[in-house]
Amino acid sequence: MSTAVKYLNFMITCWKLNLAGAMEFRTSFFMQVGMMLLNNVVWIFFWGVYFTRFPIMNGWEFTDVMMMWAVSSAGYGLSVTLFGNVSHLSRIIATGQLDTYLAQPKPVLLHVMISRMQIAGFGDILFGLILFGVFGDLSLLGVVKFGLALLIAMLIFTFFLVIAHSLAFYIGNAEGVAAQFFMTFITFATYPTDIFRGIGRLMLFTVLPAGFISYLPVGFLRDMNWTFTLTALGVALLLSVGGTWFFYRGLKRYGSGNMMSVRM
Template sequence: MAEVVRALRLYWRLQRAAMRGALQYRLNLVIGIAAGVAYQGSGFAFVWVVMHTFPAVGGWSLREIAFLYGMRLTAHALYVLPFSSLIGLDWLVREGELDRVLLRPLNPLVQIMAKRLGVGQLGDLLAGLVLLVVALPPLGPASILFCLAAVVGGALVEAAVSLALASLALRTWNTLGVRAFADDLFSKFGSYPMSVFGGAAQWALTFVLPVAFVAYVPASVLLDRTGELNVPAPVAYGSPLLGVALFALAYRIWSRQLRHYQSTGT
């Protein structure tokens, strides 16, 4: 536990230094955040246009879809902000740069996470929070706490899938394609109620790739729509814990793959 606390403290210091560096180019920072907001805003604008043609999608109203979209986007941003550097892991392995990481007296994953600050993802986070707050239904204190836990849990679900797939680069050297495919599934299907998809797709997006648990399952709990879920209500109420369990499993996979890492000799 002491090692974990030390690693997180160092990560926080490195990210603060990265933020100070980003603030030296404030116009670039503003443009990056604005680009992130515009990109994610255009995605929801498409949903808004569709919803003006069809009054409901899968029985969900525009406000409910906006709430679901906001939860998914906020969770995605919370995942990408610390883990965006994983996209460069294949390059680190192929070029032998990971050898340098392993020689330093600091957790290798923390070093990789601290390699870059995702400026555009700050825009994703801002857009997600705005949607979440605007579409938030009337909730009591317990439901608000569940919502916060669900967003963090959703971020951990995405982080777990990304870390588990990225760890395969320690053996195969190239995982960008499969990771891009998984990320595409999360972004394209995670913002809609699973009821709009066919039975097989709905099952796969719940039990094979846990897209539904990022936002759809907890949003259904908060909107009192658990009757349409493919999982029992107690499982839905415990959905934030799935992210913790999956991330612990993904970190175990990462550690195991790291023990078998062999340098390319580049």
């Protein structure tokens, strides 16, 4: 069996166990999913009121904003559902809990990321799919393009978090810093790109690459802009490779926390 197949089987097994654990408390599961759906609906109500007064905003229509939320919500939901432990990475590093993963014959970063599932992420995924079903292109090509947009968004969300939390190798407990970085990132990812100008717009496509998520509905789903599409794919791959490299580079600086625990 090839190494790639072994890793895939390992990931699927972890996801099944995480889901089985979550379903042990079904009431809590459905409450978290429902609350996340409700939280997102509030924002859609806000945008609905806005576009009732102003039908066009810098070339963006209500449908474009809904698709932006579909991509952002579902992409983020996939990230925290499949790789839910990434948002706890800085605390794991700072408290020495990484020892548990280092003792296992598995890729450290992958093992850390998939060892937890954030249940509320299912609410984001469901919300994104509902929006796509209502406002999206339901043709075969439209579904494929939406799936690719979700993959790009998921990779950017996930590995931006990896980079932010890997700062813990260099500055100690970076949990607060990483949280601030990510809150800023996700804010930019849920507003139309074209409302930003100058330095703000430059940041969207450099320091905080949220623009490659928020512009997907216009630059990829609605109007097939090949330059933007290929750049977005390149940025997603670059963040994936760069985030992995940054983590393992920092791992060389890691000092054991002498944690005595066993992970099955």
